[in-house]
Amino acid sequence: MDDVARLLKESWTLVEEDRERLSAHFYARLFLLDPELRKLFPVQMTGQGDRLLEAIITAIHTLGDPESFDEFLRGLGRDHRKYHVDPEHYRTVGVALLDALRSTAGDGWNLEYDQAWRDAYAVIAAKMVAGAAADDNPPFWHAEVLTHERYGPDTAVLTVRALQHPLPWRAGQYVSVEVPRHLPRVWRTYSVANAPNDDNVLEFHVRTPAGAGWVSGALVRRVRPGELLRVAAPMGSMTLDRESERDVLLVAGGVGLAPVKALVEELAAVNRTRWVHVFYGARTEADLYGLDGMRELVAAHPWLSVTPACSEDPDFDGELGDIADVVARYGPWTTHDCYVSGSARMVRATLRVLAEDEVPPARTRYDTFGDL
Numbered sequence: 605m606d607d608v609a610r611l612l613k614e615s616w617t618l619v620e621e622d623r624e625r626l627s628a629h630f631y632a633r634l635f636l637l638d639p640e641l642r643k644l645f646p647v648q649m650t651g652q653g654d655r656l657l658e659a660i661i662t663a664i665h666t667l668g669d670p671e672s673f674d675e676f677l678r679g680l681g682r683d684h685r686k687y688h689v690d691p692e693h694y695r696t697v698g699v700a701l702l703d704a705l706r707s708t709a710g711d712g713w714n715l716e717y718d719q720a721w722r723d724a725y726a727v728i729a730a731k732m733v734a735g736a737a738a739d740d741n742p743p744f745w746h747a748e749v750l751t752h753e754r755y756g757p758d759t760a761v762l763t764v765r766a767l768q769h770p771l772p773w774r775a776g777q778y779v780s781v782e783v784p785r786h787l788p789r790v791w792r793t794y795s796v797a798n799a800p801n802d803d804n805v806l807e808f809h810v811r812t813p814a815g816a817g818w819v820s821g822a823l824v825r826r827v828r829p830g831e832l833l834r835v836a837a838p839m840g841s842m843t844l845d846r847e848s849e850r851d852v853l854l855v856a857g858g859v860g861l862a863p864v865k866a867l868v869e870e871l872a873a874v875n876r877t878r879w880v881h882v883f884y885g886a887r888t889e890a891d892l893y894g895l896d897g898m899r900e901l902v903a904a905h906p907w908l909s910v911t912p913a914c915s916e917d918p919d920f921d922g923e924l925g926d927i928a929d930v931v932a933r934y935g936p937w938t939t940h941d942c943y944v945s946g947s948a949r950m951v952r953a954t955l956r957v958l959a960e961d962e963v964p965p966a967r968t969r970y971d972t973f974g975d976l
């Protein structure tokens with residue numbers, strides 16, 4: 605797969621500046637090939653192109669790591685059951701994708717690239733179909749909103765109860781969420797902010813400024829207790845290595861706290877011997893919406909510490925600066941299992957710090973949401 609990976613990355617550079625044209629071409633071709641497919645997508649396609657491209661980029665980036673590549677695509681296949689996608693649709697998507705790549709890349713495209721994308725797409729589709737076929741769960745769960753708390757104008761913490769069946773997620777994973785009442789057929793992913801529990805209750809942390817993020821906007825500003833959401837299959841590999849005896853570093857930026865909190869909750873059930881250090885960054889003190897909750901966990905668990913930091917609040921009585929720099933100041937983290945969650949820039953910066961500390965990549969877990 606090494607050669608294919610090189611060809612994919614090389615050919616991707618021909619189109620990456622032109623993503624809008626690529627996705628416009630892709631969807632135009634897709635709906636021409638099979639007009640019935642249009643019904644599976646939201647009425648308003650704004651933002652939909654980014655979703656497709658993010659998944660492609662993530663797949664390309666994980667090619668060199670067969671285990672993550674496999675897990676990512678099987679998860680994506682399970683997740684796509686919510687769209688009622690069947691194996692035949694994958695063939696049509698492959699044709700539209702190749703066609704869009706060829707016409708967007710223009711003269712730089714060649715037969716080698718074409719073959720590499722065909723081969724890679726065949727593997728991607730086969731893994732997604734296999735992931736979907738192996739899943740006995742429903743394509744999605746209906747989930748009732750139980751609580752909804754606002755933290756300032758942009759942030760909300762909500763809990764929902766998955767109805768029908770148990771929803772089998774692992775701490776650190778994320779799920780797609782739809783708000784059918786306000787935005788039918790538009791799905792966005794959110795990390796689950798609590799560990800699995802017998803009540804089938806999931807917690808989400810959502811932040812979006814006014815006017816941005818449709819699903820997030822609805823989740824922060826419109827959704828009320830009693831409303832029904834839909835939640836699809838859990839995905840992601842930022843899960844706890846329970847076999848490991850190493851100490852743990854968890855780094856969260858903003859609502860990236862969600863999976864970190866879930867991991868701490870899971871550790872609370874099993875851990876006795878590992879020191880666990882949480883670094884939790886936000887722009888201002890007011891943005892540290894989850895700090896009180898984390899301090900409660902610290903009070904209950906002697907192995908846990910939390911270091912909050914603010915990057916744009918000189919008056920904050922604690923660590924100042926970007927969370928990655930704060931983590932660097934407390935290092936080295938060479939002997940730890942490390943988990944990183946936040947914006948792509950924050951994750952990139954933190955991964956650089958850990959690389960400088962020579963933390964082996966296999967001991968660093970994070971989820972690539974596309975643009976790392």
Ligand SMILES: NC(=O)C1=CN([C@@H]2O[C@H](COP(=O)(O)OP(=O)(O)OC[C@H]3O[C@@H](n4cnc5c(N)ncnc54)[C@H](O)[C@@H]3O)[C@@H](O)[C@H]2O)C=CC1
Pocket residue numbers: 778795811856857858859860861862863884885886887913914915925926927928929944945946947948949950953954970971
């Ligand atoms: N599993 C995951 O990785 C999850 C990721 N997220 C992502 O986390 C982000 C959170 O956004 P907000 O709450 O608005 O927080 P934010 O984007 O305001 O982040 C604030 C924190 O990130 C740090 N940061 C920002 N840019 C940085 C840089 N270039 N270098 C180093 N540190 C940097 C700041 O120092 C601060 O600690 C969103 O992009 C969301 O998609 C959210 C949940 C889960």
